Amino acid sequence: MEASCTRLFTRAELKTRNKREDAVLIIHNGVYDVSKFLEEHPGGEEVLLEQAGKDATEPFEDVSHSSDARALMQKYKIGELVEEDRTQEKTTTPSWTEDKPQEQGKCVLA
Template sequence: MEGETKLFTREELKCRCKRDDAVLIIHNEVYDVTKFLADHPGGEEVLLEKAGQDASEPFEDVSHSSDARALMKKYKIGELVECDRVQTKNSFSPNWNNDQSQEQGKCVIG
């Protein structure tokens, strides 16, 4: 089902951090992991700890397998709105430099 991508703000996602409604932001994409909590090999606690938040860094720190990354697709429900997105190594050039701070601060979330 390729359709229009649903967009979310960080603000509206931050309250979705409960066992019966858990979402994660990973590399600017939004995943509803509610039905995956019981099946997560690392336990539901690690998902709930970051639910409603950006879990990109801890996700990458664990070095998930290609199978795990493929499984994620079935839980994707949308993406962040443009002004809530952050640059990540996966979505932008891997050549980091000290000029990256110039792109930050364009969107203020209150």
């Protein structure tokens, strides 16, 4: 079992992570490293690279990804946004998230 420890990122530091070898997406305040997923993405690598370094929540939802896709993305999750940079998600928390309130400061990574 892995210790529960969430790495926190700011939007500013993710902006430059928009390259093929370091491609990171923000989706629903979660941070995903899709560098190793580019070639496998059924929707193609172009769309992912276009969104890399940015908040891809809207384009991701526009496509109505399947629950399989949503389960798959957890594999690429590397952390979450810091509290200040999160968007207020609307009242309907997607049923597929199992997000629990984050206890910040619980885990300090250099």
